[in-house]
Amino acid sequence: MSEFLRAEHLTFVYPDENNGIPAVSDVNLTIQKGEYVAILGHNGSGKSTLAKLFNLILLPTGGSITVDGIRFFQEDDADDAELEEKVYSVRRRVGMVFQNPDNQLVASIVEEDVAFGPENLGLPSNAIRERVDWALDAVDMRGYARRTPYSLSGGQKQRVAIAGVLAMKPACIIFDESTAMLDPRGRREVLSVMESLNREGITVLHITHYMEEAARANRIIVMNDGRMLIDGPPREVFARVDELKEIGLEVPQATELLFRLRAAGFDLPLGVTDPHEAAELIAALYREVCHE
Amino acid sequence: MNETVNEILRLSDVSYAYGAGTPQRTDALDHVSVGFQKGKITGVIGHTGSGKSTLVQLLNGLLRPDSGRVFFEGRDIWEKPKEITALRFHVGLVMQYPEYQLFDETVEKDIGFGLRNMKLPPEEIGARVREAAAFAGLPEELLKKSPFDLSGGEKRRAAVAGVIAMRPEVLVLDEPAAGLDPRGRRQILSGLHRYGRESGTTVILVSHSMEDMALYCDHIVVMDHARVLLNGTTAEVFSRTSELLAAGLDIPEISRLSAELLAAGVPLSGTLYTVEGVERSLLSLLGKGEASC
Numbered sequence: 169m170s171e172f173l174r175a176e177h178l179t180f181v182y183p184d185e186n187n188g189i190p191a192v193s194d195v196n197l198t199i200q201k202g203e204y205v206a207i208l209g210h211n212g213s214g215k216s217t218l219a220k221l222f223n224l225i226l227l228p229t230g231g232s233i234t235v236d237g238i239r240f241f242q243e244d245d246a247d248d249a250e251l252e253e254k255v256y257s258v259r260r261r262v263g264m265v266f267q268n269p270d271n272q273l274v275a276s277i278v279e280e281d282v283a284f285g286p287e288n289l290g291l292p293s294n295a296i297r298e299r300v301d302w303a304l305d306a307v308d309m310r311g312y313a314r315r316t317p318y319s320l321s322g323g324q325k326q327r328v329a330i331a332g333v334l335a336m337k338p339a340c341i342i343f344d345e346s347t348a349m350l351d352p353r354g355r356r357e358v359l360s361v362m363e364s365l366n367r368e369g370i371t372v373l374h375i376t377h378y379m380e381e382a383a384r385a386n387r388i389i390v391m392n393d394g395r396m397l398i399d400g401p402p403r404e405v406f407a408r409v410d411e412l413k414e415i416g417l418e419v420p421q422a423t424e425l426l427f428r429l430r431a432a433g434f435d436l437p438l439g440v441t442d443p444h445e446a447a448e449l450i451a452a453l454y455r456e457v458c459h460e
Numbered sequence: 461m462n463e464t465v466n467e468i469l470r471l472s473d474v475s476y477a478y479g480a481g482t483p484q485r486t487d488a489l490d491h492v493s494v495g496f497q498k499g500k501i502t503g504v505i506g507h508t509g510s511g512k513s514t515l516v517q518l519l520n521g522l523l524r525p526d527s528g529r530v531f532f533e534g535r536d537i538w539e540k541p542k543e544i545t546a547l548r549f550h551v552g553l554v555m556q557y558p559e560y561q562l563f564d565e566t567v568e569k570d571i572g573f574g575l576r577n578m579k580l581p582p583e584e585i586g587a588r589v590r591e592a593a594a595f596a597g598l599p600e601e602l603l604k605k606s607p608f609d610l611s612g613g614e615k616r617r618a619a620v621a622g623v624i625a626m627r628p629e630v631l632v633l634d635e636p637a638a639g640l641d642p643r644g645r646r647q648i649l650s651g652l653h654r655y656g657r658e659s660g661t662t663v664i665l666v667s668h669s670m671e672d673m674a675l676y677c678d679h680i681v682v683m684d685h686a687r688v689l690l691n692g693t694t695a696e697v698f699s700r701t702s703e704l705l706a707a708g709l710d711i712p713e714i715s716r717l718s719a720e721l722l723a724a725g726v727p728l729s730g731t732l733y734t735v736e737g738v739e740r741s742l743l744s745l746l747g748k749g750e751a752s753c
Binding site for chain 2: 209210211212267321322323345348349350351352353354377379380416417418420421422424425428429432434443444446447448450451453454457
């Protein structure tokens, strides 16, 4: 794997808000190409601001951000044209899917919506056609190409929004609570698309409030008061139950059950998130107690 | 179930379609009959398009059934269509993302808006606003602030308080916790639970979250394809795992876990759809040691 993104002392203060308290403060991290990272934190913890810095929707007010070798920092004395070029290059590499499925689609026909980005790249029309078909296939929505977005379910709309981002051939996609407004079926659809794209090599950053969703990533970053509090694989992160609760987060139900049984004196591991694995551990414990 | 005596609201053979008479006609509710118990917390679940949002709008007379009848306290609410607005004082509805509807100078004024329209004396308005804010979990010091200075979760609670302040006999909420972080969800839902218990108000909660339903509801109505698929106590509904999954709904992760434990021969009993319930059952089994084997 090679490095895709690097934040060094990354800081952001919203102008005229919060008395100059940074929304993101001194964050240091690197993300490798092809990683699947979940970002957790309560509302106002800085996780969405962080995501917006990662694709330069916001420009850092301190420290630096480097995306695929393109570095941006506040003291950058690049002129406006150079800066614009940098921002543009980063946006092409890092796509973003937002929360509300109804706010992201602009065209009245699904395939036209997906074609919107590639058209702005000035590609020839057969290349646009190819990209649109490929992107709709990738999210399993080819059959809806001629439909109006209005007639789609929330999950389907989000998949079209993802196709629109994919059609730009980004190396990384950030999902900013993209499952929050969906029903369970829609959530499953979007998660499965997210994971199949990651298997194809796309770097996925998933901001979510659902602990069970975060547990599916390879790595979890926990934000609190603008700072990065924890960074590690799900098993390590969810082992820190008390710390997570302290900052208003939870752990998956399977993790919580093992944590409680452990607190009652039983020898069970922390950080297990998979209900199946947890059930096996508990069943083994039960047999042990019964047959000793 | 023969509990119609305790019902406060009932849909009787109600059908409702959008776009009737056009090729896009969609049946949102198809001959639905369902009752809601007085003083209980009932959850309504179902995936998008299952008819649950239509159902709640029929309950407070925002929509009128194409056929069938809606009863409040045993009376057909459409008997005198001109008086339908009076029903909204009895059945209060909090729509999805209600924080977008805040508008007044201060949180206090916003919560008291409906009460001023009712021309109540100022002292009573003040008392009711503080009571409603407390139930919604909104600290008193926030009342003087502009609603626009509140966080997302606080705005949501302010909007809920505005409806609680009207003291409706039935409080209907469409996805009150959507988009909130775990602490925000807990604050608003446990506040509503406590409100229902202490005031005796009937609460009807629409949600996608089976975990939340498991924790806070007495009864659950499951909607699927414009019909009622399941209707019963929380324990009854959560025992019908395969039907829930077939309707595209999730069962709480803890239910999956306890189903696996049962299959593996661990004789769990009691409430198996909350972490607390499974913990209790396991501790009693494990604590007894060989005695329980």
